Every structure is written in structure tokens, then in C-alpha cells.
Amino acid sequence: MENVRSSSRPALWLMLGIMFIALNLRPSMAAVGPLLTAIRGDIPLSFTLASLLTMLPVMAMGLAMFVGLGVSQRLGEQRTVVLSLLIIGLATVSRLFVDSAAELILSAVLAGIGIALIQALMPVLIKSRFSDNAALCMGLYVTSIMGGAALAASFAPLLMTRTGSWRLGLAGWALLTVPALLFWCAQRAGMPTQPARSSSNRSFFRNPRAWLLAIFFGLGTASYTCVLAWLAPYYVETGWSEQDAGLLLGFLTAMEVLSGLLTPALASRSRDRRWVLGVLLVLIMAGFCGLILSPHHLSLLWPCLLGLGIGGLFPMSLIVSLDHLDDPRRAGSLTAFVQGIGYLIAGLSPLVAGMIRDQFAGFDWAWWTLTAVMALMLLMVWRFNPLHYSRHFD
Template sequence: MENVRATSRPALWLMVSILLVALNLRPSMAAVGPLLSAIRGDIPLSFSLASLLTMLPVMAMGLALFFGLSVSQRLGEQRTVVISLSIIGLATVSRLFVDSAAELILSAMLAGIGIALIQALMPALIKSRFSDNVAVCMGLYVTSIMGGAAIAASFAPLVMARTGSWRAGLAIWAALALVALLFWGLGRTGTSAPTVLAPHNTSFLTHSRAWLLAVFFGLGTASYTCVLAWLAPYYVEKGWSEQNAGLLLGFLTAMEVLSGLVTPAIANRSRDRRLVLVVLLALIMAGFCGLILSPQHFSLLWPCLLGLGIGGLFPMSLIVSLDHLDNPQRAAGLTAFVQGIGYLIAGLSPLMAGMVRDRSGSFESAWWCLTGVMALMILIALRFNPRHYARQFPGAT
């Protein structure tokens, strides 16, 4: 009995530490949208330029994921997390002192690098340490990521209102990095999680299924990044206050948290994830159609549908990738490839939507495009038959 407790306590502490770390992976981006009108009032920013505050961190995440696992192998899991959290914290707190668009964008890029190093490490760590409950643990991890976004989106306008400074509304989230650093450090004094091994040096560039998984993840994440960047500004343009628009985005991310918890648990009953994926994509399509056709009526319903769909799609995209390979090292390499390519694809979406807004004067065209993308993703999802996974990566387990 004592031996069981000795092994379960480190595992529980590790999972809690992972969740606290994950809280830091979105506030640097999620806090921008609700404060954008105030930022643009102080620093000259077109919508296209403002999109870089979301686009560049996501692109940095994609690029860094290609070498993130190698970095974690050289530095070790402990140092990688500490360094990454430090980068995120410093980039976030530096926003107290920004005076130009270039400085603001640079802080976003630095935060993106720190985020990417953690995101490259965590799926591999979860796959190796919690191999019997990968879907549930991945759901908790991704839910914590979205929880951080919900907190930042909801409270950044409140912080700005209390302090009279949008800079404070962006910078206060460095406190989350400090808490995660302290908790992670304390956890290492008495316990040590297994080191995540580097993946085999096998390139996934020649595997068509790896590319299909990457495109699927990238298109799904594009809907998330566009909503994160533009939902609050969209409703501010409709006459809402920054506070109410931020709370609406916070409500959407709260629905993401709920779906991120529930969906993987439901999907865990079967290895065939296709029905769950199709339902999630249909929810997102319905949400975008509602934003276009009736944004002011049932204004809570559309973010609810979007949040439930996006919140479940994000972890399920990673879970489907992990399903393809049983070997944790190979699965880690595949998820790193999928996220790397996927984030490069998703990173372009806020810029494209911002350019559409600058030229057309509204976001409706962007929402229509994303609705079409979700329809395309349904066709891709139908191809993820688990009985065919073994033939997609021959010789790999």
C-alpha cells in the first residue's frame, strides 16, 4: 500500500505541475483581442498588423516545434520547462514597457518560442508517463491551455479598467508563469519524472498520413486562432464594450474547457474517433453561421457552439495523431511534426482574416471561409479509420 502511494503521489504531482504549466500557453495571445481597441488607440495598428500579435507567436510555435524535442533532450525536461516558462514570463512582463508596434510584436514572438518548447515536450511526456490514460490526460492538458485563455480573455479588460492601462492588462499574466515555476521547482525536489526520450530520427516528410494529420490539425487550429484574435474585436465593432466582448470570449473559452474535459473521456470509449470529430466540426460550422447571420441575437449560443466544437477538436486532433503509433518515441515525433506544420498553417489565418477585414470592412467573409474549411475537415476526418492505422506507418508501432 505504501509503495502504491509512493508511486501515485509523484504521478499526481507531475500531472498538477503539467496543468499549471499549460495555463501559461495562451494568455499572451488571448489577452490581446479584448484590449485591441485600446491598444490601437495608443499605438497605430491596422487590423492586418494587429493580426501579427497572434500570427507570429503561432508561427514561432510551429517553427520551434521542429527542434523542440531535440532541445528538451539536450537540456532535460526540468531545464526545458524552467527556461520556457522564464521566456514566457519575461516576454509577458515586458509589455509593461512597450511603446511601439514592433516591441509589442517582438514580445509576442518571444512568448511563442517559449510556448512551442513546452508544447513539443508535453505530448511525449504524457504518452510515456500516463500511457494507460493518454486520452484523458491529453484532455486535461489541453483543457488547462484553454483555461488560461479563458482567464486572460475574461479578466484582461477588468485589469485595464482598474489600472487604467492596457499594458497592465497584457503584462499581469506573467504571474501565472511565476506560480508554475515555483510549483514545478518544488515538485522536482522530492520527485523526478522520467526523462522523455528523443524520437527516432525518422522523417515523417515522406508519409502522406503525417501530412494529412498536420493539415487537419492546422485547419482546426486556424479556427481557434481566428476566433481568439477577432471575436472580441468583431463584437466591439457591433457596439459592445471591451469588457463585455472580453467576457464573451471568456465564455467561449470556458466552453472550450468544458468540451476539452468531456470530449476525450467520451471518445476514450472507442478507438474510432470519427463520429466525435464530425460532431465537433458540425458544432463549429453552426457557430460560424450564427456569427454571420445573427450575431446580436442568441449572442451566447454562437460562442457556446464554437467553444464546444473547438475545445473538443484541439485535443482530439492530437489524440488521433497519438493513436497512429504505439511507441511513445515515434508518437512524440509524429505529434511534433503534426503540430509544427499545423501551427505554420494556422498562423496564417489571423493575418488573412485581418486583411479581409481591412479590405471588406467586416469579418463576415472570414467567418464564411472558415465554415467552408470545417466542411473540408469533415471529409478528412472520415478517413481516420483506426483499422488502417498500421498500414499508414509500416514497420512502426
């Protein structure tokens, strides 16, 4: 019994370390939307240009995914995480000194690179260290990502109000990297080292199933990035204060956290994830329709539906990718490919929505477009039959 406890303790500390790290992976983006009105009052930004603050880091995440596993194999898991957290922290704290749109966008891109290096590594680490509970641990990891977004969206306006500076409202989230670094460095000595193996995601470029998974992940993440970028400005335009709009976005991300915890646990009862994915997509469609048709009535219901749908869809898209391969390294390479292509797709959604806003003076057509995208994804879901996974990879 004592041996079981001692062997499980390092795994518990590792999972807690992963969760602390994951809290740092969204505040640099999530804090922007609620503060956008204040930022635009100080730095000239059109909605199209402002969309780059979300689009470019997401695109950087996509591109960096293709080198992330290679970096971790050269530096090792420990050093890669430390380097990535330092990049995120420095990029975030640099916003104290930005005076132009270009500097603000550069800080967002640097943060995106640091985020990508961690997100390329984590599925491999989770699949290899928690093979018996990979779905649940992936859910905890993704939930922590969304928890960081919830904190930033909810409290960035309050931080700005208390300090009188939107720059502090953006830069203060660099403090989250401190406990993550301390926790990671303190517990890493007890982690077993994994043998390095060559791993490449190039082999997936000619695989139709890998592309289907990547497109599915990208379209689903497009709804997340678009809501993250534009939900708060959408409500500010309708008369809400920045703080109330930020709290609404925080409520949505809290629903994402709840769904990210519950959905993988429920889905783990069966290897067939299609019914879960279908329900999540219907929830997202209902949320977007509510935003368009009745934004001021039942105003908490629509973000609730969106949060429950998006919060479950993000981890489930990665879990379905991991399900396709049993070998942790190959599964990790597949998820790196899926995220790399997927984030390049998802990064376009804030830009397209910003262009739609500038063209039509409103976000309704952006929400309608995302509703149609979710309907298309419903058709894609039924191709994820686990009985046929082995056919798609040699």
C-alpha cells in the first residue's frame, strides 16, 4: 500500500504542475477583449487591426507547433517548459511599455510562440505518463487553460480600474508564470526521464484522416478564438460597461471550465465520442443563435450554452486525435500536426469577424457564419467511428 502511495505521488504532483502551467496559456489573449475600448482610446486601432491581437498569436501557435516537439527533444521536457514560460512572462510584462499597435501585436506573437511550445509537448507528456487516464488528464489540462482565460477576462477590467492603466490590466498576468515556474522546478526532480525518440509530423501531411482531424479542430477552435476576441466588444457596443462585458466573458469561460471537466469524464465511458461531439456542437449553435436573435434577453443563457459547447469541444477534439494511435510519441506527433494546421485555420476567424464588423457595423453576420460552420462540423463528426481508426494509419 505504501508503495502504491509513493508511486502515485509524483504523478499527482506532475498533473498539478501541468495545471499551473496551463493557467498561463490564455491570459495574454483573453485580457485584450474586455480592455479593447480603453486600448483603442489610447492607441489607434480599427476592428480589423485589433483582430490581429488574437489572430497573430494563434497563427504563431500554429506555425510553432511544427517545431515544438523538435525543440522539446533537443532541450528536454523540463527546459522546454521553463523556456516557454519565460517567453510568455516576458511577452506579457512587456505590455507595460507598449506605445504603438505594432509593439502590442509583437508582444502577442511572442506569447503565442511560448504557448505553442508548451501545447505541442503536453499531449505527448499526458499520453505517456497518464496512459490509463489520458482523457481525464487531458480534460484537466484543457480546463486549466480555460480557467486562466476566465481569470483574465473577469479581472482584467477590475485591474485596469484599480490601477488606472490598461497596460497593467494586460501585463499583470505575467505574475501567473511565477508559481508555475516554482512549482515545475520544485517537482521535476521526481519525474522519470523518457527516452528520446525521433518524431516527425511530416508523415501526416499526406494522410487524409490527419487533415480531417486538423480541419475539425481548427473549425472548432475558430469559434473559441472569435468569441474570445469579440464577445466583450460586442456587448460593449450594445451599451454594457467594460467590466460587465468582461465578467460576462469570464462567466462564459467559467462554463468552459465546467464543461472541460465534465465532458471528458462522461466521454471516457465509451471510446465512441461521436454523440458527445454532436451535443456540444448543437449547444454552440444554439448559443450563437441566441446572441443574434435575443442578445439582451436571457443574456446569461447564451454565453452559458456557448461556454458549455466550446469548453467540451476543445478537449474532445484533441482526445479524438489521441484515440487514433496507441503509441504516445506518434499520437503526440499527430496532435501537434492537428493543432498546427488547426490553429492556422482558427487564427483567421478573428480577422474575418473584424472585417465583417468594419464592413457591416455589427457582429451578427460573424455569428451566423460560425453557426453554419458548426452545422458543417456536425456532418464531419459521424466519420469518427472508432472501429475504423486502425484503417487510417499504418
